[in-house]
Amino acid sequence: MEIRKKIIFETIILSIILALLSFVIINNILIIQNNFSYLDNELIPSMTILKDIRSIASNILVSTLEFSIVEEEITPSGNDEASKSNQKLTEVITDIDLSKSQFDEMSSLYKKQARQHQHVIN
Numbered sequence: 400m401e402i403r404k405k406i407i408f409e410t411i412i413l414s415i416i417l418a419l420l421s422f423v424i425i426n427n428i429l430i431i432q433n434n435f436s437y438l439d440n441e442l443i444p445s446m447t448i449l450k451d452i453r454s455i456a457s458n459i460l461v462s463t464l465e466f467s468i469v470e471e472e473i474t475p476s477g478n479d480e481a482s483k484s485n486q487k488l489t490e491v492i493t494d495i496d497l498s499k500s501q502f503d504e505m506s507s508l509y510k511k512q513a514r515q516h517q518h519v520i521n
Contacts (some may be wrong), residue, residue: 406419435456448508448509448512452509455502455505456502459467459498462491465491466495469488473485475487
């Protein structure tokens with residue numbers, strides 16, 4: 400009889416340990432799943448937008464430097480060369496305007512996403 404009680408007691412103890420261990424494992428899996436969900440839904444899109452903003456800002460910088468270089472090369476003596484330089488300046492200004500509008504669009508998209516994220520947190 401005593402052996403039977405020990406076996407039942409050990410089985411109950413093992414079952415309790417197994418249940419607690421299962422609870423901890425499931426809880427950790429849910430935490431990891433929530434963290435990956437946050438990364439996938441919030442952080443990675445934000446990082447992509449910021450990367451695009453950085454790229455567009457670099458394009459604006461390069462175009463601005465190109466504008467400065469072309470403007471310095473303009474000589475008032477040659478009409479044909481001045482015409483080509485003016486055309487190049489117009490192209491560079493168009494590139495700057497396009498990059499600026501893209502920058503503004505991406506900035507507003509990032510701000511919108513940040514506001515949505517704040518609503519989710521609150």
